[in-house]
Amino acid sequence: MPAKIVETSPKAFERVAVDPVTLDIIENAMLNARHEMDAVLFRTAMSPGIREQGDAFPMIANVDGKMVVGQFGSFIYGFKEAYEGTIEEGDIFLITDPYSCNGAVSHINDWLLLRPIFKDGRLAAYAAMFGHMTDVGGKVPGSLPTDARQIYEEGIRVPPTKIYRKDVLQEDILNLILHNCRLPHWNRSDFNAIIASIRTAEKRVIEMANRFGDDVYYSALEELLDRNRRAMAQLIKTTVSTRKQSFEDYLCDDGMGMGPYKMRCTMWREGSKIVFDFEGTDPQSIGSVNFFLNEEMFKMFAGVWMIMVFDPKIMFNDGFYDLMEVRIPRGTLLKPVEPAALSCRTHALGRLFDVLSGLFGQSNPDFLNAAGFSDSPHLMYSGYDKNGEWFQLFQIGFGGVPGRPVGDGPDGHSMWPNFTNVPNEFVEAYFPLRIETYETLPDSGGAGKHRGGNALRVGYRFLEDGEISIHDDRWLTYPWGVNGGAPGQRSRKELVRKNGSREILPSKCDRIQVKEGDLLNFDTWGGGGWGDPYARDPAAVVFDVDAGLVTAEGAKAHYGVVLGKNGGLDEKATKALRARLAKKRGKTGIFNFGDKIPELKKRCQKETGLPAPKQPEFPRFIQAIQANAARTAAAGKRQKAGSKKGKAA
Helix, strand or coil: CCCEECCCCCCCCCCCCCCHHHHHHHHHHHHHHHHHHHHHHHHHCCCHHHHCCCCEEEEEECCCCCEEEECCCCCHHHHHHHCCCEECCCCEEEECCHHHCCCCCCCCCEEEEEEEEEECCEEEEEEEEEEECCCCCCCCCCCCCCCCCEHHHHCCCCCCEEEEECCEECHHHHHHHHCCCCCHHHHHHHHHHHHHHHHHHHHHHHHHHHHHCHHHHHHHHHHHHHHHHHHHHHHHHHHCCCCCEEEEEEECCCCCCECCEEEEEEEEEECCEEEEECCCCCECCCCCCCCCCCHHHHHHHHHHHHHHHHCCCCCCCCCCHHHEEEECCCCECCECCCCECCCCCHHHHHHHHHHHHHHHHHHCHHHCCCCCCCCCCEEEEEEECCCCCEEEEEEECCECCCCECCECCCCCECCCCCCCCCCHHHHHHHCCEEEEEEEECCCCCCCCCECCCCCEEEEEEECCCEEEEEECCCCCCCCCEECCCCCCCCCEEEEECCCCCEEECCCEEEEEEECCCCEEEEECCCCCCECCHHHCCHHHHHHHHHCCCCCHHHHHHHHCCCECCCCCECHHHHHHHHHHHHHHHCCCCCEECCCCHHHHHHCHHHHHCCCCCECCCCCCHHHHHHHHHHHHHHHHHHHHHHHHHHHHC
16 A cells, blocks of 8 residues: 555645746756765765765655656655555655665665655655665675675665654664664764755755745746756657667676676567666576666666766756656566666666667767766775774765767766765775775776776775675676677786785676785776777877877777877878778778677687676576466467457457
8 A cells, every 4th residue: 555645734736837947947056955965964974985985876856756856766666565564754864775765775785864855744755865885784894795695694784764854863673773774873874964954855855835825836837847848759759769778788797606697688669668678687696696676777777878878968857757668578687577686786786877878879889988987896905903993985986978979978086976086185084994095907998989987997905805706797798899899808806915926807706705905906897888989080099108008009999090109100001901801891880899798708818907707696496486477478369469459250
């Protein structure tokens, strides 16, 4: 039974006309309130992941729960469907369990706090924020075990819970939750910071409604949503074909020695609606790389991708959701069955953006992006220092943004645009390690007319004994290039012991013991290149060499650009070399994946220093789920066929 909203005033809001000036003022006031939420959070949180890196996502939604401003789309529909209690004035809800809120959050490290905003007895809006907590308990520090088989191993799960009732904190519940976390003081601080941010949003909403009137405020939000819907409807009509187009990409492994895992999506337009069907995606993993994908969340991913690529002037919100239909088969990697583990879900989440790029670009090659840094790789480092104090680091790595129709991909950038790097000085001041290297890797971005962004290398020198965990991907498959562009460089992790011995670490591993003086070289991956690299302006290649982004050898091998003795361009030699290389290469295709999966596996040990992953094994009960789904689908087709025959008769 869905949630019940309790209002003391029965009067409904009335849709009224809003003049353009007022609409513009309210739109910008909403955007300002959304950024003010961030400012409050980042200035009051304690954990570096939120305070310094910005791993948190705000939202202000209308009375129906549709996001008007924010970053990660609305999850309120899923919350209201899953929660069976009441929504009342003075409530604040805490949710961390994906299975209890239809995937509104996708792993239990994300603490989602949701505030219904009431005014004069009527629900007027919602404000929400979720942030990644450094630790929520579980079997390993950081609560993201790579070898988990069930979500119970990942930490404390909180279903939709009223953590505030009538604006009174339920301290016993909060204390119980914090009792299960390794860094309760961090969690408490971050919790209070999120509360402060959503109370700020509430204050701004009430101020706007008081200034312009409740009905004008309500109507302005509706108009902003409608405006987005009109723009997206036109975008869908002009950019999406009625012909079915499919694309697939892979997660390299599951952290348990198996992989790759296929993610497949088919897209087409039916009238004014775009359909995404994930039939053909691999069954759910025995391990923790599953991603419980909320359909509304994927609509946000697809919508923001379309807006950023095709028309960035469109204000992003949830107004277009009814123009998309998302079909995700149950029991697959993207719709796992409880209690499947979810702690490594970030890799599948990020890979969805590469899948979207491949889907949309097939019918619009001029808008096609290469594969890029579609992940948020994690490093966790923990232990006891010489004073017996517990330390625990959680840090997100950056990589190469793909080459694009409009230009080169940025180097050493986060997948999420609003994330920022943690200053090395901060890390060194608060944790027992030294950052000895922090640089982009030349030649790691795929060559192209528009170069893919370079990967990042961070060298961590550990100053205390402890243990590390690593979450990453793209060590087997390549970040592919497009329109003649080359793939980017794959990721790599190397541990150099104090005695000089070296060890290549898997991309997903836990409980790696490190000693004082050991060095970890944490290499992320580059973005794929866009367009023919032999069509790149030679002057741009010379600039890249001067800037340390491309080596002289890379300029010659990948771009056909020859440098003279003084480092300048040798035009004659460049022209001749490019002609020879282009003739030898021959015709290029739309996608350059580096090679097919079987060939990558054959060369895996030699190229990566790691054994090739084995063919995945899937949970046995998934076969029964898939068989039932097939029978249901077949029955539906028979019923539809019978209905057509009846109409014809």
